[in-house]
Amino acid sequence: MKSSSFIKRFQLLMVCTLLDAFPSMAQQAGPSGFSFSSATGLIWLLFALLMVTFFSVLVLRQKAEDIKNGHKRKSGKEQEHSFNAHIRNLNSKQISRLINYKRNTGNGKTLPILLVLLLLSGGSLWAQGTENQVSGSIWNETGILITIILLLIPILFAIIFLVVKLTNALNQSKNQQNLEDAEKLASYLRSLPIEEIDTELKKRKKALDFRLNNKELTGDQPAEDEKGLLQINEQTGLPIVAIKKKALPRPNIDPELSRMILWYLGCATFWLLFGTTIGEYVGIKFVAPDADHVSWLSFGRLRPVHTNAVFWGWASLGMLGLGYYVVPRVSNTRLANMKYGWYALWLINGAVILGTLCLMAGINNGGGEYREYIWPVTLLFALGIILTLINFLQTIARRTTKEIYISNWYIVAAIIFTIVITLVAYIPYWQNGLGETIVQGYYMHQGVGMWFMLFTLGIVYYFLPQQLNKPIYSYSLGILAFWTQILFYTLIGTHHFVFSSIPWWLQTVAIVGSGGMAIPVIAGTTNFIMTFKGAWYKIKDSYTLPFFLVGIIFYFTGSMQGTAEAFRSTNLIWHFTDFTVAHSHLTMYGIISFFLWACIYAVIPRLTGKEAPQITIGAHFWLALVGLMFYTIPLMYGSTLKGLLWMEGKPFIDGVILMAPYWLWRAIGGSLMWLSHLFFAYNMYKMLAVRHVIDVRETAIQKLSDSNSSAHTIA
Amino acid sequence: MEFFDNHKKLFGTAALLFVVLTTFVAIMPAIRNQNNNQPLPNAEPLSADAVKGKAIFIANGCVACHTQQVRNVDMDKIWGGRPSLAADYADIHRTDLWRNTATLMGTERTGPDLTDVGNRQPSKDWNLVHLYNPRIVVKESIMPAYTWLFTIKKEPSKSDVVVNIPAQYFNGQDGKVVATQDALYLIAYLQSLKQTKLPDGTETPAFLYKKEEKKAAAANGAEPDGQAIFTANCQSCHQANGEGLPGAFPPLKGSPIVLGDDLEKYVDIIMNGYDAREEFGVMPPVGTNAQFTEHELAALINYERSSWGNNGKKVTPDEVKKILDFVKLKAAK
Structure with missing residues (x-):
């Protein structure tokens, strides 16, 4: 777990680093491209260098400690204790050699014993850390930063050199120590009377040589599967994609x-x-x-x-x-x-x-x-x-x-609300002047949150437990999310018009409501994740659950991003930029579309009895997910830079020039997403198309029953 | 719970809660704002041509990229002299039986805001060229080319509005590019978009989130960036290479006004606009619209005098300040 989370963090760092390269590209693209203050990059470099130095110092210190400990002489009792420990840890081969030796005793050979204990010797050493006590304002000076970095580089190399040298010395002295210990152990073993250890050692050797014969549980009889639980794949060989479970037909x-x-x-x-x-x-x-x-x-x-x-x-x-x-x-x-x-x-x-x-x-x-x-x-x-x-x-x-059932709460409520929303949006009596804007804010967000989100949640509350084959974690959380969604979501529409001329209090209500959305979102996410609890292993043999998981992740991140975007401070940077476009794709695509695909792949095989090839389902999943990332991340990054550029009062066209590479990335991500839909369409075709492929087993049984019934009619 | 097992009560309650909240956050505020706001006293209603132009603006979905709202934040200052008010939209009513009210406030600013574009870019020639293909005048623009609002005529009549388009933009076809009536309507609408002045004695609402560093920098004596000012205000006509556009906008490279000794005339043109030469389009009062200070003006003049091979005398803000006061006085008369 730890290492995987480290890898994830590392990947994140890599992504950040890669994205950091973009502003420089943008600078080449246009005559007056925008860049973050150049000090930022240097501070990062400095920070990285300091971290490396810090870790090297830590390693050095550890080595020094080890050497110090190794120097302590052992008392007689401790020595015997360590000999016994060695004897207990002998492996089977070593035991038989020891017994052999004891049988032909008198032969003065030493035992070549491999020792793996850590015994260290050496002195203590303190590497000079970097003490850069520089006051805050200097940190913004590029020249100072470069100087410090340049100073740090040779120090860093010196420390690394020291670590290498010290490690070598340490190994040598450790081997010396080990050799001495081995000598002592050999003489100790030589001095032991054979009858004292023979039975003990033989018993130990037998235990070490124990092997399972793989028949302990099954016995020698062939397997019997009374409940039809086994699904044996007849096509052996190396599969290109993992074999997932077949959907069960529901006749x-x-x-x-x-x-x-x-x-x-x-x-x-x-x-x-x-x-x-x-x-x-x-x-x-x-x-x-x-x-x-x-x-x-x-x-x-x-x-x-x-x-x-x-x-x-x-x-x-x-x-x-x-x-x-x-x-x-x-x-x-x-x-x-x-x-x-x-x-x-x-x-x-x-x-x-x-x-x-x-x-x-x-x-x-x-x-x-x-x-x-x-x-x-x-x-x-x-x-x-x-x-x-x-x-x-x-x-x-x-x-x-x-x-x-809770699904029907969500689904029916979604339809009722959408009818109300549509009426409010199209009845003309409150749509003059600013009235139109207020209604527009309400409409565009209720359409998303009350129609798509509520309805989809209702579907997921049925299909997710069904695909996991376990009940939903908490009915009450579902109910809490339902009522809080109505309470808060209804308020948030006008956050699309923050700083516009609609009343200030109405903007504030929308922002507060956006904050309140944390409650239904966290409740819903918790519910889904806890339903997964204890069944995570099922993801690997299901092709629907990965779609659900992605949907759940974006339900949380996408929705909370919406809350974050609603605040006045973030609106300053992101409003009017492509950040909104990225957000709506993270949610409408990441949440709604992924959930819909999950449910479609779950339900159609139950209706038609046909499944799509796993490899094309896999292609659909990965292209859609990777495409979405390519689409949204550059767009969010670029839009943030564009918002900052606007705030600095730079010419408007500079923002257009700045966005050019990010728009290209968006087109690339969009192409991948589009390609994934071709795979989805193909999968739909495979699941729906009536194909006349003769199933050997099915036809054979049919033939038998046909001949049976014709025999009956003749009789 | 008994209550939740009755579908009429359950869905009735949910619907009621939603309708009540909707009434309070959408319907009532909408009605209040619609009824309690009047257009500003000196607001001009759209002309008949502009109304037709607005219909074309709506039909082509221009609102997808162009907002029409100046927010009350400092960075929106470049789009208008004051933040937009409810009163600015008060006179917009339902378009017709089929179409809803179009305040066209917008939610994306992929292109510039158009609240005050009638003041910022009043030149008809520029607008027509730009509409035919925006990349003729703004190289980096990603706006669609509205070529279908133009026709190509071999022998345009006298009443036809001929647009001076460089040959490479109409694929070697014979004839002249002529604006259709629709294009002219659309331009009429764009030219009508001007922020209405508040009545005398009304307090102008403030822009929020002022940038502090800018003032600090000015106090420290750092001069504004002349190139940035040029890009934002002058480049779309006079072009990044300072050569202008033949037949539409004069070059600044080697221009006698830029390089000459008559600083007063130079400042006057920047601040109050220019329409003395028949062969070129009208220049709007760019400096007055953008409210240039003497520091910005000096930086701009110095940039224009030292770019594209120009080599003119540098000016100081103090020199400019005197002329600026004089030129403003002249304009007031």
Whole structure:
């Protein structure tokens, strides 16, 4: 554990160091690029040097101590004690040689015994540490820092040289000591009477020679598997990917419902591919703004096409499809109305198609993010979720369980709230002047937090325990998170307009609410992580659990990052920069998409009985995760520099020049993410496609039963 | 608990809590702000052309990159003379039956803020060239090129607005680039974006989070960076190489005004703008808009006099101060 955490820290350090290289690149890119004050880098170098020196001194001190201890002479009793210890630690080979020697005693050979005790001798030595007692202001002087570093380098080399020399001397003296001890031990052994130690030694030798025969538990009989627990992989040989457990088929799902869920998930996959293809192209336009000059494909029109397609097409349809599985299942009843389910699918797909066409044609609602669809388009979406709400409520009303499982709390609440949010956002009576901005702040954040987050949490509360095959850790934490999410999340919308002309008190309420979000986030994360407790080993043979784990990690980090961004001090640096873009990808992609993939990979094999190849699922997972990191980390780093540059009052165009390499990294990360979606689409195809591959065993059994029944009819 | 096992009570309570909170943090503040704010007395409503231009601005999603809000923080000072107020947006109403109100405040500033762009960049020529392809005038810009707002005509009529575009930007096609009516509407909208002056006697709201070091540096006698001032205020027309843009913006390299002895005229042009030469676009009162101090002005003049092969006489802030006071007085008249 310790070493792995060290490695992680080291990697982090490496990443930081690599990123530190960027400002210099940016400087080359433009005539007046921005850089951190150059003293910072020097202070880091100085710090590193000091650390190395410090550790060398520590090592030296340790050696000196060892040498000091080795010099202490041993008393007679201690000596005998150490001889006995040596005898106890003899290995089997050495024992047989000792017995042999004793049998042919009189032969004066010494025993070549390997000793591994540490016996050290030497003096004490104090290396000169670095005592740089320099007052604070001097630390900012580049010249002084360079001087200190230059001074430190030879001192450091001297210390390293000293350590090497001392270690050699130490080894020599240690060997000398060991040789003397060996001599003494040999004479002691020689003097021992054979009968005194013979039985003892033989017993010890037998114990050392003991080996398991691997049949202690099983016996000699072949294995019998009465409960069908064993899954033996017939294809031996070196696997390219780890073999994971197969999904268990669940035959008692209404095939009609199953078909509808698959349609939802299939459409979601299409919108993911479509939406992220657009997103990828929009990202490329930051690097190549002259990629095309077509009005329908211009940046300002495509950006909302991307966001809305992945929001209302991919994530919403994906969530609803999974919701149609979860809600009847945890209510232990059939879905109330299959028709409404199909209508909702048509309506929502229709909304995204129409909305996309409108946006590309330049017909939009007038500016608010995620509110770009004009009201007739959004009306279709709203009707879709109203039908879903009726459907789910009716299903829950005829549940056969007494309590309502927590998943249904989250899912139904998400739909109710989203209907309220949509109404507030599109009813025109409070939208003039600043009213529009206040509603926009409320809308854009409630859409994210109350629709996507709440609904997805509901799905995870079903699928995570199901995939781990153990109950959720705490029902109460789930309930706490539910009510606190409503209480705090509703307040935070206007934190997108901090320092704008909306009332100061409303901004403060939003910031306080953002702080309060720590409660539901920590409660939810704790709940999921504690559900994992005792089942971590399952991750290695599951291909869904890694997706869940990534989702949980980003649920915590992404959400808490949102809180951090809301404060006035951080808003100063990050507001209006691409930091927000990075944040929304960490959350909408890191949390929502990863959770959705986890649940989709969990549910579809249960519905179709087919699984995707593990290697392409692995490719999907890693490309998406690595891509997301490439996308977000450079963007966050660059935006921080850009915010600082703005605060210093540098020309605006300098910020654009500064961002160029980070935008390139974003495009690279985005490409990896997009590639991962191709793998996901392929996996969907593999899980859904009806393939006519004849299964040898299945067909053979079928043939037997066929001939049986035909025999019956003849009879 | 009995209460949570009843779906009507459970979901009813959750919905009620959400609706009540929504009313308090969204609907009521929205209605209050909509009803209690009036446009400033000297605010000018958009012209008919500007209204059409705003529709084009909305249709093309320009708000994705351009904000229209000056926040009350020190770093936003470059975008306007004062922080934006609720009153600045009070006159914006629902666009039409299909479209919502467009305050266009924005949440991303990938491009410059446009609150006061009508004062900052009033030149129609610059705006048209920039709109056709921003990289003609700002090399590093990543703004889309709006070529579809222009047509190419072999023989433009007298009423056509011809835009002077370097040949490499329209792929060797024959003819002249002519702005469409839509382009002209859009420019009309951009030119109309000017921060309204507060009525006399009204206290201007303060910018917060003032930068302390800047003042300290000025007190210590460190001069501002002339190149940075040039980049921020002059470069988009006169270009980084000081050569301007033929047919649109005059060069500063070897310019008789930059290198000449008439410091008063030089300062006057920077502070109050210039429109004496037919062949070039109108220069806005850059210095007045940016509220240059004598220190900044001296740094800028010295930069322009010592760059691109220019070799003019250096000036001191004290010299500039006298002329600046005089030039301001002249402008006031």
